[in-house]
Amino acid sequence: MREIPDLLVIGAGLSGLMAAYEAAEAGLRVKVIAKGLGSMHWSAGTVDVLGYAAGDKAVSMPLQELEGLQAVAPHHPYVVAGAEAVTEALSRFVALAKELGLPYEGAEEPGRNLWLPSPVGAARPVYLAPQGQRYGDLALAEPIVVVGFEGLRDFYPWVIAENLRKQGHRARGTVLPFALLSERRDANTVQLAQELDELKRVVTLARALKEVVEPGERVGLPALVGLDRHGRAMEVLQEELGTRVFEIPTLPPSVPGMRLYRALRSDLEGRGVEVEIGMEAVGYEAKEENGGFRRLLWVETATSARPLKHRARAFLLATGGLLGGGFDSNHEGRVWERVFDLPLAMPQNREDWFRPKFLDPAGHPVFQGGVSVDREFRPVSPEGKRLFANLWAAGNGLRDCDGIRERSREGIAIVTGIAAARSILVALRREKHVH
Amino acid sequence: MFTESWQSVGPSLDECIKCNICTAYCPVAAVTDRFPGPKYAGPQAQRFRENGQPHAPDRSVDYCSGCRVCNEVCPTGVKIAELNARARAQMVAEQGIPLRNRLLGRNELLGKLGSLAPRLANLGLHNHVSRVMAEKVVGIAREAPLPRFSEEGTFGSWMKRTAGERLRSDRKVVYFHGCATMYYEPFVGKATVVVLEHLGYEVIVPPQNCCGLPLLSNGEFGAARRYHEGNLHKLVPYAQQGYEIVGSSTSCTLTLKEEAPELLDMFDEESEELKLAVWDVFEWLRERYRQGELPTDFKPLPMVLPYHPPCQYRAHRVGRPAAELLALIPGLDVRVSTARCCGIAGTYGYKREKYQIGMDVGAELFEFVREQGREVRMTACDSETCRWQLEHGTGLPSRHPIEVLAAAYGLYDLERREPRGV
Structure with missing residues (x-):
């Protein structure tokens, strides 16, 4: 008989993959299933830990903010994990990323947020940036030339430059011919990034850039400088130009997010972790156990006919919230978690989902609700009672965080993914399934 | 006529959040300008095809191969490939169907006819002159891997x-x-x-x-x-x-x-x-x-076997069961391809205007097979047209995994493709 996995991770976003990594590295047999590809494909590929707190207050030292968070949001995932776990998980990510050949860096002053240009030239608070975005730091003094490509959708150098100037930065925009990147009539950023995996093309691009870059300028390019050979492409550009080159994320599909996804997934597969996409979890089977717990036996995914059973010893729900697809809602005001129908700390009345102002600094309750967990990241009832003997939850589906508004999406994913995996390890060892 | 109802496929359209993940992974959009990508040809164009709209906005959806990579990667569950299939039906309803597509659609009829005199049919079909004629007259690409009728009976x-x-x-x-x-x-x-x-x-x-x-x-x-x-x-x-x-x-x-x-x-x-x-x-x-009911009395089958799970498994959403079972055979070194599609996509790669697209899509699979080394003697895939395309693209014979399994049970000759006498 086939051996069943120790851990089934549901969801292939950053939290699910980080948990899978942590568990697989500790020797567990891990399988990851997901309905589609994770939200990393929409993200800028940066690790945002905390950019705004208490409404719209900009945060410069995220880790120092954690204590204050405890008072205002006692169920925030960072508070549940504890400050020490937050710091440790982030270092763990930095070490892993380096190992994957995709190094991430923070600001020169340890612990401080970087401010990087967004696709429209706004300043984004980022804790860790992929090396390729690091020199977009708006704290640096060199003037910026934003270089776009004629006909490339979703990247407008003049808009970016103008918005940067409005914020007091020296910046200008310019464009190069699309044909430098591709012979295609039209292509998206991912296809163009693949074109720049070829060295010849990078060299051609460098030559063309030389013509438009003025001495002392750093160069901001759309984030498409190579997909699998990104590091090499950046090196060649900087060497040829003799100046700093950085990427500015584009609208999705986001190449920097995809690089991280691809690197993580391929590392996991190298460790024997099976990652299956196109598997939508639609149900489960559990049995009653002593102590009033229910123990999950399997999770079911939809197929072309009958549901497919995925057995495991432990299960991790990492399907995200409303954005990630972990929750669904209806017009009557109900919001529910899709796989286990876990109770959500969330207004179940449509009137209470949103505040009247779209850009209210306090955010909207419907985006802040989610799954309640205990200190071990196990889902609990509103009364705080553990619901399943072998279910854990991680990621942006947890309650009392607001990843987009707080600029904490990746931080939450990494911290809770690792914390949940560690809790799973402890529990399975206690059950003597793993030695 | 097809019905105008969009039950189950249609409503999924509203789940599209325009994230473009599908376009990033589409193997057809990656190799040709003729197909802008699933998001554009599918959910986006669909808004112009909904009930009451005068006509489909463009014909690029005809270049969707139906491989369903888009369905698999879509984070919100839009049935993009099915939207595209329906859009093609709408085009057929409005503009009629070319003779070539009528022929390619009629496997059963062609099979029945060809099997009346398979040798003659093979002679008639598989020669340079007929293939050039077939390309010029009906538009079936001359190089595309048409199957041969069985000459040993059906x-x-x-x-x-x-x-x-x-x-x-x-x-x-x-x-x-x-x-x-x-x-x-x-x-x-x-x-x-x-x-x-x-x-x-x-x-x-x-x-x-x-x-x-x-x-x-x-x-x-x-x-x-x-x-x-x-x-x-x-x-x-x-x-x-x-x-x-x-x-x-x-x-x-x-x-x-x-x-x-x-x-x-x-x-x-x-x-x-x-x-x-x-x-x-x-x-x-x-x-x-x-359930513990599968005999595992396998004989060793020492060889490297590149295996391509066909696109239809992606649509079945059952994982890669053949890969799981072939892995039980002692000595058999199964190398599972992660290539998105072989390019033939049923009848797609047979069409004159799509043959090269199909070969370009399949390139990553053919490359994968080559990377497995010179000792590789054959490949495996569950789907017939994919096997024919694999043979065409790699020059190596291809087998259904059930043939491999039968051989491992000692019941089948993998070279001659016939059951062994018990």
């Missing part, structure tokens, strides 16, 4: 001839062979039968129709409906008696289970009964394995 004639040797048992299973096994590759059916019998099952082969997939992918929904109704009539009685229906063609089983009812809006009780009775052969064998 699968049906083998079943009749060997009726006396077939296993009788209380445990019975129904076999859906599909057109390719019937007329072109009867050995795949023979391998399936000997494996099922090795598990102790008596194999029932009832009369059956083409599943209708070639018609569905060419937009001929009316004709596809007639085939599906034929299959309901012929197969549902078995489902009602509790028999499981196992198929060796991943595309046929997918069509019977899901594609036909979904695209044709046939959500009736009989379609549901058929759907729940049908299994892809490896999906079924894996279930036997999980």
Whole structure:
């Protein structure tokens, strides 16, 4: 008989993959299933830990903010994990990323947020940036030339430059011919990034850039400088130009997010972790156990006919919230978690989902609700009672965080993914399934 | 005529959040400007095709190969490939269907005709002059890997001839062979039968129709409906008696289970009964394995075998059952491809204007096979047209995994493609 996995991770976003990594590295047999590809494909590929707190207050030292968070949001995932776990998980990510050949860096002053240009030239608070975005730091003094490509959708150098100037930065925009990147009539950023995996093309691009870059300028390019050979492409550009080159994320599909996804997934597969996409979890089977717990036996995914059973010893729900697809809602005001129908700390009345102002600094309750967990990241009832003997939850589906508004999406994913995996390890060892 | 209702496929359109993940992964958009990508041709253009709109906005959806990479990667569950299939049907309804697509859609009829005089048919079809003619007159690419009619008789004639040797048992299973096994590759059916019998099952082969997939992918929904109704009539009685229906063609089983009812809006009780009775052969064998019922008396099969899970498995959403079971065979070093598609996509790669696109899409698979080294003697894939494309693209023979499994049981000669005498 086939051996069943120790851990089934549901969801292939950053939290699910980080948990899978942590568990697989500790020797567990891990399988990851997901309905589609994770939200990393929409993200800028940066690790945002905390950019705004208490409404719209900009945060410069995220880790120092954690204590204050405890008072205002006692169920925030960072508070549940504890400050020490937050710091440790982030270092763990930095070490892993380096190992994957995709190094991430923070600001020169340890612990401080970087401010990087967004696709429209706004300043984004980022804790860790992929090396390729690091020199977009708006704290640096060199003037910026934003270089776009004629006909490339979703990247407008003049808009970016103008918005940067409005914020007091020296910046200008310019464009190069699309044909430098591709012979295609039209292509998206991912296809163009693949074109720049070829060295010849990078060299051609460098030559063309030389013509438009003025001495002392750093160069901001759309984030498409190579997909699998990104590091090499950046090196060649900087060497040829003799100046700093950085990427500015584009609208999705986001190449920097995809690089991280691809690197993580391929590392996991190298460790024997099976990652299956196109598997939508639609149900489960559990049995009653002593102590009033229910123990999950399997999770079911939809197929072309009958549901497919995925057995495991432990299960991790990492399907995200409303954005990630972990929750669904209806017009009557109900919001529910899709796989286990876990109770959500969330207004179940449509009137209470949103505040009247779209850009209210306090955010909207419907985006802040989610799954309640205990200190071990196990889902609990509103009364705080553990619901399943072998279910854990991680990621942006947890309650009392607001990843987009707080600029904490990746931080939450990494911290809770690792914390949940560690809790799973402890529990399975206690059950003597793993030695 | 196809119906105008968009049950199940249509509403999924509203789930599209325009994230473009589908376009980033689409293997066709990656190699040609003729197809802008699933998001544009599918959910976006669909808004112009909805009820009451005068006509489809453009014809680029015709370049969707239907590989369903988009469905798999979509984070919100939009049925993009099905939206595209329906859009093609709408184009056919408005603009008519070329003779070429009519021909390619009619596997069953072609098979019946060709099998009357297979040698003659092969001679007539497989020569340079006819292929050039076929390209010029009907638009079937001259290089594309057309199959040969079986010259040793059809699968049906083998079943009749060997009726006396077939296993009788209380445990019975129904076999859906599909057109390719019937007329072109009867050995795949023979391998399936000997494996099922090795598990102790008596194999029932009832009369059956083409599943209708070639018609569905060419937009001929009316004709596809007639085939599906034929299959309901012929197969549902078995489902009602509790028999499981196992198929060796991943595309046929997918069509019977899901594609036909979904695209044709046939959500009736009989379609549901058929759907729940049908299994892809490896999906079924894996279930036997999980229940501890699969014999594992495998003989070593020492070789490196590049295996390509066909696109239809992606649509079945059952994982890679053949890869799981082949991994049990001692000595067999199965290398599972992660290539998105072989490029043939059913009848797509046969069309003159799409042949090169199909070959460009398949390049990553052919490259994967080459990377596995010189010692590779053959490849494997569950889907017939994919095998033919694999052979065309790599120059190596390709086998159905059921042939490999039958060989590992010692029941089948993998070189000569015939069952061994017991």
